[in-house]
Amino acid sequence: MSKLIVVLSLVALLPFLCSSFSPENPLDRRILVLLDDFAIKSSHSLFFKSLQSRGFDLDFKLADDPKIALQRYGQYLYDGLILFSPTIERFGGSIDSATILDFVDSGHDLIITADSNASDIIRNIATECGVDFDEDPAAMVIDHTGYAVSDVEGDHTLIAAENFIKSDVILGSKNIEAPVLFQGIGHSLNPANSLVLKVLEASPSAYSANPKSKLTGPPSLTGSSISLVSIVQARNNARILISGSLSLFSNRFFRSGVQKAGSPTKHDKSGNEQFLTELSKWVFHERGHLKAVNVQHHKVGEADEPAIYRINDDLEYSVEIYEWSGTSWEPYVADDVQVQFYMMSPYVLKTLSNDGKGRYFSSFKVPDVYGVFQFKVEYQKLGYTSLSLSKQIPVRPFRHNEYERFIPAAYPYYGAAFSMMVGFFIFTAVHLYNK
Structure with a gap:
């Protein structure tokens, strides 16, 4: 009787177990947060609550905890990693910079924050991701024309930044009306890395220097070449957020009013909360995440996929593409998806039509060349996960009894x-x- 009760209990739980581990849900739910101090958990609680309200399970640990680990028995324990530990000199447990980079190489997401006291290990991780922080350990971004007005005249390191990237998929369709408060260190992008993008850049009047000492030479970083917040989407679709300020995520900056120098408008609340909420949705694949399914090709007038085509056959190709909306898969509609019929080089390049319901299709004639071809779809668009589809198919010439007996020519x-x-x-x- 007891065995029967156990079996019935397992059967009753089966739907919940299936939904919990559904591969159709792209969200990275389990996130490890490494802190310099547990006080950051309360001082930055609004950002953490925003993640938790969207279904993320946050595991808070001190960065030097000797028991922390990212994987066990070859399996990763977490789907995302947040480093709110800019001053850490050495991570605890089995974590080091190589471990974190392997974590990203495995397709997981990462948020890195730094400040003027950023340690070498944080700088090294950022360098491997394609950004270089100012080498001066005491340098901060200073802007004498784009600073945030405050009651106390300061050194103009508290900046009201509003030079956002123009992308609805990264920052959402709703405009960020208020400037973002930033106080920290600037960084530049590695020109050899085409995967890193500025999300928030400094104004042309900004520069990076030690605010407590006089300049003895030209600053190493100036103007719009200074990035305040950058993102990376790796070729494996892992996403990385790099910020030069930990305070950017703080409750104080979330709740503060802001007025940019020279502007008559005073906003009751800064744009930090909206900016980081929307940006974190992108980082953790709640937006801009695509999947392709149901790839099909066949001769015109037929339904079954052949094992081989003949030169000059008329064929049809189709694929369905969907985008994750945060709660469900919705049809992705675009007019720039292309298919290649490829052998060493593309013999056919066609822009796919769509029916507005996620299905993309096209028809074309097989070229008069025989060999082993591929149907290839290489789709890369700013802010979206890249799609790389390929399907191999041989093409044969006419048989001896298939040629026309009387050629008009x-x-x-x-x-x-x-x-x-x-x-x-x-x-x-x-x-x-x-x-």
């Missing part, structure tokens, strides 16, 4: 042959029977 030659035979017959008859 050869009619002159046919005529010449038959006229030669008729002429020879007439000549023979005349020669034999003419006296």
Whole structure:
């Protein structure tokens, strides 16, 4: 009887177990948060509550905890990592910079924060991700024209930044009306890395220097080349957020009013909360996440996928593409998805039509070249996960009994042959029977 009760209990729980581990849900739910101090958990609680309200399970640990680990028995314990520990000199447990980079290489997401006291290990991780923080450990971003007005005249390191990236998929469709408060260290992007993008850049009047000492030479970072917040989308679709300020995420900056120097408008609340909420949705794949399913190809007028095509066959290709909306998969609608029929180089390049319901399709003629071809879809668009689809198919020439017996282009030659035979017959008859 007891065994029967256990079995029935397991059967009753089966739907919940299936939904918990559903592969259709792209959200990274389990996130490890490494802190310099547990006080950050309360001083930055609004940002953490925003994540938890969207269904993320946050595990808070001190960065030097000797028991922390990212994986066990070859399996990762977390889907995302937040480093709110800019001053840590050495991580605890089995975590080091190589471990964190392997975590990203495995397709997981990462948020890195730094400040003017950023440690070498944080700088090294950021460098591997494609950004270089100012080498001066005491440097901060200073802006004497774009600073935030405050009651106390300061050194203009509290900046009201509003140079956002122009992308609805990264920052949402709703405009960020208020400037973002930033106080921290600036960084530049590695020009050799095409995957890193500025999300929030400094104004042309900004520069990076030690605010407590006089300049003895030109600053190493100036103007719009200074990035305050950057993002990376790796080729494996892992996403990284790099910020030069830990205070950017704090409750104080979330709740503070802001007025940019020279502007008559004073906002009751800064744009930090909206900016980081929308940006974190992108980082953790709640937006801009695509999937492709149901890839099909067949001859025109048929439904089954053939094992081989013949040159000059008419074929149809189709694929369905969906975007994760945060709660469900919705049809992705765009006019720039292309398919290649490829062998060493694309012989056919067609822009796919769509029916507005996620299905993309096109038809074309197989080129007059035989060999092993591929259907290839390489889709890369700012803010979206990249799609790389390929399907191999051989193409054969005509068989000996499939060629046309009378080719219109050869009619002159046919005529010449038959006229030669008729002429020879007439000549023979005349020669034999003419006296």
